[in-house]
Amino acid sequence: MKIVPNLWFDNAAEDAAKLYTSIFKNSRITSVTKYPEAATEFSGKPAGSVLTVEFELDGNPFLALNGGPDFRFNESVSFEIPCEDQEEVDYYWSKLTENGGEESMCGWLKDRFGLSWQVVPRRLGEIMADPDQKKVEAATAAYLTMRKLDIATIEEAYASA
Known part of the structure; x- marks a missing residue:
């Protein structure tokens, strides 16, 4: 089914x-x-x-x-795109926001039709599942300031905690 x-x-x-x-x-x-x-x-x-x-x-x-x-579409339903690397994040982000799409926060966007998408590196899920809450907090503080997610910046915050 x-x-x-x-x-x-x-x-x-x-x-x-x-x-x-x-x-x-x-x-x-x-x-x-x-x-x-x-x-x-x-x-x-x-x-x-x-x-x-x-x-x-x-x-x-x-x-x-x-x-x-x-x-009309709203943010209560979205489609997540798990990305392997920054190149994929950048690709989907640019394609879905062009010609009238709207950037939101924390990897969320709306395409020109108003449909919501989450463009998220797979690595973020691994980071968020780490039992070291100090590292999770640092990574979270980093990505909460972003529109399009920047893997290197998230990794840097995570590693420095």
Whole structure:
């Protein structure tokens, strides 16, 4: 059994799927459905316009729906991108914040569609699990001041504690 995240957009489902599949390796759009004539009055969407886009991000299934303006994304749900190194952090950060994305704090951002992402080095999880609370506190104090996470700065704070 799979769980498929369903992302609600007003009219940007296809644009979002194209962006996300261009950023993540091993990704593709698998199908696009259109609004049928019978749904136009109920949905307010013209027949033939994009209804859903099914896509995969690194093999994980997603669905994007053009459902109208009733619902918006917020930070209570986000997608985490575990990164191996600073190069990956920088790559995902720049791709997801370009063209209207917004930086937030502690590795969080919103893309231009308002969807929240966490761009986090895998190493941070290891640091946070260290039983030496002094080191954890030092690393935490360092990353709490950051927008995009800087692995070297976090490591330096961690090692110096």
